[in-house]
Amino acid sequence: MTAVAEGFPGVSKTSAVERRPSVTSRSDRFRLFFQPIAVVVIVAAVVIWALSSELNANERETLNLPTIMTLLGQHILITIVVSLLVVAIAVPLGIALTRPALKWLAPVFLAIANIGQAAPALGVIVLFFLWSGIEGLWAVAIPLVFYTLLPVLRNTMVGIQQVDRSLIDAGRGIGMSAGGVLMRVELPLAVPLILAGLRTALVLAVGTATLAFFVNGGGLGELIDTGYKLQLNSVMYVGAVLAIGLALLVDWLGGMAERWLAPKGAEQ
C-alpha cells in the first residue's frame, strides 16, 4: 500500500495510504448488516439499563435522556463540522497539489498534515485553546480538522496520481480540456480512495471529539469525565458505550458511502 504513495517525497513510509479492502467478501457483507444492528442493540440496552436502574441524585443530574441527547448532539455536530471542513479543505487542496504548476508544494503540505496527525490530539486542542482563547465548538473543531486532514489530503493526491496516465492522455487527445479531464476522469476515479480517506478521518474525528469537554465543547467525553470525577460508574459506562457505538456507526456509514458512492468501474 505504501507503493502507491511513492510519487510524494513528503509521505513517510509509515503513513500508508488508507485503503480498506473493498467490501466484496461474504464476511464483509455480513458485517455491513450486522454492525449497525449490533451497535444499536447494545447501545440501547446499556442506556435503558442505566436509565431504569436506581439512580442517586448525582446520577440523575446527568443520566437523563435530555442531557444524554444534548451531549450526543454536540458530539455529532463536532464530527459533522470537522468532516465538512476536512472535505472542503483537503479535497481542493489535494487536487491543487497534483496540478503540474503546484506539484512542488506537495511535500510542504504533506509534511504539515503529517505533523498534524503525528501530534497528540489532546495536545493540539489544548495548545489551540491557549493560543486563541476561544472555547466551545470551534475550539475543538479547528484543531481536529488539523488533526484529521492528512488521510483525506493524502488519499485525494494519491487517488488522482494513480489514475492511469494513458486515460488522461486519451481524454486530452480527444479534445477534453484539462479541467474536463479532472472533473470527468481523474476525480471520479479517485473517489474510492478519497472516500476511504474520509472514512478514516471520520473515525478519527468521532473518537477525538470525546476530548471536546476539555475546552468546553461538550460531547460524550463529558459523561465519561463526570463519571470518572464523581466515581459514578453507570455514567462512565453510558458515556463510553455511546462514544464507541457512535464511532462504529460512523465507520459503518463510511463503509456504505465507499460502497455506494464510488462510480462503477472506478475501483482498480
Next chain:
Amino acid sequence: MTTSPTTDVTASDSPGVSGAEIRLDRVTKRYPNTAAPAVEEFTMTIPAGKVVVFVGPSGCGKTTTMRMINRMVEPTSGTITIGGRDALHIDPDQLRRTIGYAIQQAGLFPHYTVAQNISVVPGLLKWDKKRIAARVEEMMDLVGLDPGTFANRLPRQLSGGQQQRVGVARALAADPPVLLMDEPFGAVDPITRGNLQDELMRLQSELGKTIVFVTHDFDEAVKLGDKIAVLGDRSTIQQYDTPDAILANPANDTVAGFVGAGASLKQLTLMRVRDVEYSTDEVMVVTEDEHPATVADRLTKAGRTYALVVDDRHRPLRWVHVRELAGRSSLLQVGKPVGDAISTQSTLQDALEAILTEGGRAVVTGSRGEVVGTIDITTVTDVIAGVREEHGVGEAG
C-alpha cells in the same frame, strides 16, 4: 501487370474520401535541456483519404511527430496545416475534437459505459442527445459490436479486441476527417490484431479518412499503409513511399534493416491472384463423365501428362496422370484430390503456399468455386522480378 491500389495518391476528389490533407513543414520539437532535437525539420505531405504509417525503432520520434499533428506535443518550430487550416493557430482542445485519436490499450474510461465512452466527443461538440444516441449505435455497428449487447457494458467487461474496437469507434464518433492511431493494436494477441487490421481496412475503404498510424511492426505497416514512412533518429525520413516500392527497393541500409529478411515474401502479401497473369490454358480440364481412354488420347495428342477433373459445376476435384488412365472405365475414382485451391481474391502469398503444397501448380477458382485457371511458381517469380524492375532495383544497386 500489377494494379496496386496504392499507386495513385492524389485521390482527394475521388468518391468516398472524407479525409483532409495534412502538411507538415519543417516541424521541429526540441525539449529543454537536451542537445539534439526529438524531431528535426520534419517535412511531409499526407494525402487526403490515405493511410500513412510511421514506422521506425523505439525512440525514433515517430509518436512525437504524430502527436504534434493534434498538438498533444507542441512543436518548437515549423508549420502544420490540416485541410488547409493552420493547426497551430486553433485552440488545441477545439482542434483535437476534429481529429480522431486512438491509442494503445484503447484508453477507455473505466467508469464510463461503452456508449458513454463513444459519446464523449459528440458531447463536447454539443450534439443533441438524440443525434448522439443514433451516432453511438451507428458507430457500434460500424466496428462490429452489437449495440443491444454492449452499449451498457463497462470496458472491463470487454475483451482486449472489443475494447480496441470501442477505442476506434470513439475516435470516429464525431466523424473527424483525420484519425491518429498510436500503436492501437499493439497490446492484443496476433490473431485479434489481424482481425482488427482487416476491420480497419474495411472501415477505411468505406470512410476514406486520412489516417496517420504509428507502429514499430513493419508487417503491420505493409498491410495497412497506402504509404509508409520509415523514420530514423530524430524522426528523419529514411524513405516515404508505397509499401510496394519500399519492399522492392529499400532506400538505404536502415530501411533495409527494418524491412528485414523476406522482403519478397512480404511483397507477395500485397498482391492478389486477380492482379497477375495466371494461366488459363496450361492445364487440360475434363469432366467426370468423359471416358478415360478419350482423355488419355487427348492428353497424348496435346503432349501433356496431367488433366484436371472437375464436377458438373466446373469445381475442381482431382488431378489425374495419363498413366493412371490405362485400363479404367470411368474417371470417378481416379487421381489425386485437389488440396488447396486458391481464389482470385487470395494473396500471392497464399498462392505460393498452395503451389508448394500442391507440388508445383495450384488451381485458381472464381467467385463460385469454378476453375478459372492455374498458377505456378514461375508466375510468382516473374511478378517479383517485374516489381523489382519497376522500382529500379538494378540501377540503385
